Amino acid sequence: MLKFVAEAFGTAVLVLVGCAAITIGGYAPTFPLGILSVGIAFGFSIMAMVYAIGPISGCHINPAVTVGATVAGRMSWIEAGGYIVAQAIGGLIGALVLYGILSGRLTGYDLAKQGLGQNGWGAEFLGGYGTGGAFLVEVIATFIFVLVILRATAHAELVAVAGLAIGFTLVILHLAFLNVTGLSVNPARSLGPALIVRGQALAQLWLFILAPAIGGALAGLADRALSGPENG
Secondary structure (H helix, E strand, O other), X not given: OHHHHHHHHHHHHHHHHHHHHHHOOOOHHHOOOHHHHHHHHHHHHHXXXXXXXXXXXXXXXOHHHHHHXXXXXXXXXXXXXXXXXXXXXXXXXXXXXXXXXXXXXOOOOOHHHHOOOOOOOOOOOOOXXXXXXXXXXXXXXXXXXXXXXXXXXXXXXXXHHHHHHHHHHHHHHHHHHHHHHOOOOXXXXXHHHHHHHOHHHHHOHHHHHHHHXXXXXXXXXXXXXXXXXXXX
């Protein structure tokens, strides 16, 4: 149970801090320069959580990472199910807390217009990319991200610096791909804001569940291949 609580907490922190950089921080109107600030918020949040809850749960805080770890043979599907439920709950909690903060703005906050840092794609979203490009970006970026996580945690001597590698990888991926989808690579990160904002964000949620799951599974298979016989 402590593992599940840790996963929920870590995911809530990631969503709260990362999406707050977009909404409270107000960096969205400053893109593309503001992309660095948002990338740092997400990347450094997960870096902090790796060291805070990593010893408890491994700090997946992302269903795609859990899928990758399970495909790689590092955990059972039963335990993975518990992790994913906890991450989904954490993502929603983080989004709710953020919405609560924004709702206290004295000048008001228009959720429908200003959003909650949700992911998306389309002609009127950031760089104006289509469904195919959005799907491909989420699969590729998630594959890279999850593979870095799996390889950085594969050997005991790398654990001390794993948080740095994971955090900076997420920053770099934001710099490269945020303008396409807002960069999810994490179904729980997309779920919370989408459930609150609803509308198009909720209608497009399927892509941010399916594409990262595929990318995570592919990373798990790649990790097994790179690990050789020792990983079954």
